[in-house]
Every structure is written in C-alpha cells, then in structure tokens.
Amino acid sequence: MTISRRTFLKGVAGGGGLLLVSGIPLADARMSTELPPHAVGILYDATLCIGCKSCMANCKTQNSVPGGALYKKGMTAPPYESKGPAGDEGIWDAPQELSGKTLNIIKVYKNGTGEKKDVAVNGYSYFKQQCLHCISPACVSVCPAGAFRKDPENGSVYYLAERCIGCRYCQLACPFGVPRYEWDSAWPEVRKCQLCRHRYAEGKYAACAEFCPTGATIFGKVVDLRNEARYRLTLKPGTEYDFPIKTVDSAEKSRRPVARYADGTYGLTEAGGTQNIMLSGVSFELLGFRKKIPHFDLPSLTWAYVRKVLWVFAGVFTGGTTIYAITHRNDKEGSHD
C-alpha cells in the first residue's frame, strides 16, 4: 500500500488540527486551586501524639490489601523495612524514613535534655510525614504519563502504576519530598500515601486516623478539619478540651489539656494549600518542614510555559505548512521524488 504525498499531508494536517481542537492535555498541567467539592483529609495534631506508631503499623497492613497503596499482585504480607527471622517477617519494623515500603512515618524532634513535650528548648515533639494531598499537586502536573491523578471528588492524589514510566519527576516536583521509589524492586513503582481511598467504598477512612488512640490524627472533610484546627488555636493553653478521636465529627472524645501551639495551621497556604493539615507545639521549621516552601500552587509556575506548548506546536505546524506552500507553489503534481 502506498500513501500518496497528498494523503500523508492531509493526514498530518487533520491529526494536528484534531489535537488542537480537542486540547487533550498530555500532562494535567493546569489544575484547580479550589478544594474539590467533597475534599477529605487528615488533621495531625503533634501535641496529642504519643509516638506509639500505631498509625504506621496499621498503614502498612491496611494498604497491603488489593487496592491499597502498597499492594502488589501476589502480596501476602505487608512490606517491612527489615526482614525478621525466617517465618517471622516484620516482627521488628522500625523505619527511619519514608520509603517505598513506608507511606507514613512518625519522627521525633528532640533538643537538649528532651524532658518537656511540645517545647522547643530542652523538649521534644513527634511529627508525622506523609503525602499532604496538595490542592494543586505538583506531582500530578509534572507527570508526563498521567500516572499521578487527583480525584476530582475527594481530592486524594493517587497513582496508577500501569501508566508510570519510572521517570520520577514526581519525586523532584514534590515540595515536601514525599513520593518514594522502590529502589530495591526489579519492577519498581512510586509509593506514597493515597489517603486510603480504597477503603472509602467500605465506609472506612484513613487507617492512620482509625487506629490513632489519642486523636492526634483525625480524618474528615477538609472544611471541618480547618475549622477544628482554627478552633484549637483559639483555645487557652492549659484548659481542657474534648479532642475528637478518629474522625473530626466523632462522638468519641478524649479530654486532654490544651498545649501551646507554636505556629498556625500548616497546610493552609503551603504549596497552595494541602488537604492534610497539621498543628504543632514546636515550630514546623524545627520539625524539618521547610520554611521557604512556596505559598502558591506550584503548577502555576510551569503552567506559564506549558500553556504555550500547544500554541508553539500549532504555530510551527501552520508556519511550516505556509512556508512549504509558498516554496513549492510552482511544483507540479507528480513531479516530486
């Protein structure tokens, strides 16, 4: 089968035009800076955290089932950092850092004698690292394969392993350094918290919140979580408050004295706002959360350029076609080659 020059050019022009018209974005570069309608998230209050790591242990077990963020075909046990004695894998799991096997980690800040909780000098504080589920996630905007997506309804940022090409742009783009690569795997994937989105269908919610005994991690609608955080910041330190456990609207409460909060709510403006927000008695900078983080949605940085790609493409296409038409205006049909 031979394709005539005319048919070929027609095809190219048609395809280009179609692309132009349809506007299919290869990368979802432009994103809403507004919260999705049913946005859910997590409020982590470091002053309530006791460092029991229940969230970490249960994150692993709950995400190692089909649909979970750690699940791989044929998986029977959660992936643990260090293999224990044979037959007792994972008996001792003490991850030091987020990794392809750890989506959620409690770390500690300590200073001097480390006696008082939630105090910067001679004190200590726990803090939690996991995906914060940005309202406009940079990882989604940079992914050339569309492997990272943001759920338009609940706003959880999730990952499609079958689309991933392993370029790890997401790791570079994330201002919080969250996505991790499975360096030890022959078929590596990128791992990060997906807000337990596979559990919503069963009426469950994020495992770290469900298994937190003190209410340090609570799940709920972002709007409610923000209100709760704002209310806690108005409370007088030392007074008692009924902190909700597990979910923000839970009837189960834990009465505890209110600690002195150092900064405001983390995650209202950081990177354009995140769906997971945090409170702490020690400044977030001391906890390793960078102060210099941009306070605008990061995809807008690249959008200024990415938005022009289509027009550059269209310009080159039409320009080239025009030049060709001009330079070849006297060519006779069939005289080429």
Add this chain to the structure above:
Amino acid sequence: MSNSNAFDSVRQQLGGVSRRDFLKFCSVMAVGMGLPLSAGVRIAEAIVNPKRPPVIWLSFQECTGCVESLLRSNHPTLEHLILDLISLDYSETLSAAAGHQAEAAKAESIRKNKGKFVLVVDGAIPTKDHGIYCKIGGRTALDILNETAPHAAAIIAMGSCASWGGVAAAGPNPTEAKGVPEVLSNKTVVTVPGCPPNPYNLLSTILYFVTFNKLPELDPKGRPRFAFSRLIHENCERRPHFDAGRFAEQFGDGLHRKGACLYKLGCKGPETYANCPSVLFGDTGAGTWPVGVGHPCFGCAEKGVGFSTPLHQLATLKEMTPPVFFGEAFPNKQGVSSGIKTFAAGSAGIVVGAAGAAMLTGLGTRKDVTRDKLHGPHDESARDKEE
C-alpha cells in the same frame, strides 16, 4: 559473729530450713533491693539476732487484701516470716488472741519496745466527724494511730489506702479518708502503695531497716526507690509491641491473644511507678502479673491514677518513649538534611564519572579534556540538582 557461726546458728534456729535455702532468701532480698550480694550476709546476721524486730500491724479502713498478699508470699513463707524473721506482736488478722487480750498484748509490746518497733499500717484513716467511721475496741483509727506512731522506730504504710487513701478515698470520699503520711504529716512514713502491694516490697523494706538500722532511700512520695523508681512501662514484657505500634484493640482480638501492647485498652503502665513487671505477683510463675495475663495495668500503685481515672481511659505518657527508635528531623546535624548530603555525594560522583568518561572516550585533545572537566561536570551537577 563470723559467717559460719552465723549460718550454724541459723540452722539450729530454723530447724527444717537448709543453709542453702536460707542464704538464697537473704540474697534474693538483697538483690531485690539493689544491694550487693554481701549484704545478704548482713541480712542473715540481723535475722538470726535473737531479738527479732517487733512489728505492730494496724488495720483501719481496709479490705485485708494487704494482709492476704503477705500471707501468700512463699519465700519466706508466712510461718517462717512471723515466727523466725519478725516478731509480729499485734495484728488483728493474724493474732491468736482476740478482744481485750489482743489489745493488752499490743499495749505491752509498745511499752516494752518504745522507739524500737516497726509500725505497719494498712487501710485509710477516716477523718470526718473526728474519725468516728472506723473504730477498734471503741476507739477511732485516728486516735489509735496518733497514739502509737510517736513510739515507733519506723512507720510503713502498706497498700494504697494507707499511702494516700486509695479506694477508701475515691470520690466522693464520704468519710474523708486519708493516708498515713497526711495524718502524720510531721513524720517520715515509708509508703508501699499497691492494691495489694507486692509483699516483697514490704519485707525488703523491713529487712533493710533491721539490717542497716535506717530506712531505704525514699522518693518524694515516701516510696522506697528500689521498688518504685521505674515506670511499669519501662520494664513491661509487652513493651516491644508498644515500640512497634502493635496494640490490642479489644479484649480477645487477634493481637490481644498474641500478646500485643494493652495501651489502647487503658493500660496505666506509662504513668505508674512500680516494680510489678520485674517482681511479678503471687509466686506462681512467669508472666503472672496483671499485664502479663492480659489485663491493662490499673495504676493501683500511683496516686491520682488508680481509683481516680477511669479504668479504660488512655494513660498520659510521662516521657518520650521510646527515645531511640525514631527517625529525626535532622538526624545527623542540625540544618543539614540527609537529602542535601545525598545531593553532595551524588554531585561528587557525577564529577568523577564525567571526568572518567571523558578520559576513556578520549574526547578531543588534552585541551578539550580540560575544558570538559571545567564545563561538563558543571552542567551535570546542575542537572543533578534537579534530581
């Protein structure tokens, strides 16, 4: 008295008890108090002293659990204890005598041993309405204690009720029950809290006193440090599960059966100071103490915890636990994150790699190689920075 003489006399005096058993007991007591093994010999000498330490045991608002706990100790056994080790001159539960006869024995002992006897108190002392809510032989507990205490060489409050009021002082505390230290505010009172307390903590305290003629080291609440200086949480056999985040969610669930941490069930181990995990209870073998058999610690030995906070309410952690098993914000040096170090190491690797590659491929002339070294790595590291 030389050592062998001491042991010979012990053997004669104790009849059925072998030298080995006796030495074992003395050494166990010494070790239990954190004393050197040689102290066992001094304890042995003190015990075989023909004049056994007189003990007067007063019981007030109590349930006899403290005495029962003592009865169940089996090294020494009860008869060994009250016949050979101490001279229990008065105890409402254990005295053979009763009524006025017993009261007379007590008065006699106090008169004879003025300033020498050890006073053990169990039970709280009601103070409302001049203490009329607990009377023995027609006299109030308050009167009896105030009358006996000034003549005692040492005062030991046995159990939580005697230590701070315990269950008798639990809200709303209708009799305004108080502990011995509160009633005898101007005296040193050794408190051995617990409900019931471990009998060995009491025995160790008494033997320490009769051996060295002074009280063991006490903490601000009057508790002997050898038994109450550590949180239950620190020595708990289930502690590794706490550190690893494995908790029983409900009684009888999978993790509960596997022996996971009981914190979520309301275990008060993290706020209770006692030696329960080390000494265990009731001498019935390994793992026989509340947490060992699967029930969360109730906090009976800690004022403000046992009898005052709800049974299954979460405990407040007293300190950073565990201190070492966490990643840190700045693990190596403040302000230098591991990411930056990795980046630096990576850049160095790229420079070396680029130079090596340039040499191997023999890019251009020597001049070119130099230029490559200058510019190539620079470009590479800029790219690496993005990575």
